[in-house]
Amino acid sequence: QVQVVESGGGVVQPGRSLRLSCVASGFTFSSSAMHWVRQAPGKGLEWVTLISSDGSNKYYIDSVKGRFTISRDNSKNTQYLQMNSLRPEDTGVYYCARDWWWAFGIWGQGTMVTVSS
């Protein structure tokens, strides 16, 4: 079964850090670019970051540049999102998604991140 499963969300104070993980199965992870997409409560989808299949290219939305880092371990079929200097506006559900023909082909169920004092 083709799927991705996120974990690592939780409640964290502003300025602190959190690391999300996404484990993939059912497809060739090492050949797939991967994304993180977030959704603030009651709001729309926002693309956050992309990593190429071999990890050599990474792209970020301006609001997280210098604070978030995407990475992957192809031997573990896992990608990560290291989130530092978290802000209240980073609150939301974070989805892991597989890139598929320049679209978001497979989505996980998401993991909730709440940044609050």
Add this chain to the structure above:
Amino acid sequence: QSALTQPPSASGSPGQSVTISCTGTSSDVGGYNYVSWYQQHPGKAPKLMIYEVSKRPSGVPDRFSGSKSGNTASLTVSGLQAEDEADYYCSSYAGGNRVFGGGTKLTVL
């Protein structure tokens, strides 16, 4: 990295057709044939409905179709059914980055 523009709401009666627009710029929608559309029911993860402007993944009903003209893409849902009521989002490749529309809430009357 401005969001694509979608109408906040759309509606139609069962059996009717409805079209949702998605307007960007020459740096995203107009510059590439990599527009995709997603359906999201409340509390659920989004689901890919259309990719590369007009292609449907396996399992998506042919009632869903996509098109593009210039900087504006469109999603048409024909033969509306109750289960089509959901939020719909467009997205476009933007030269490495990706960008989403603000979303359209589709109501089946």
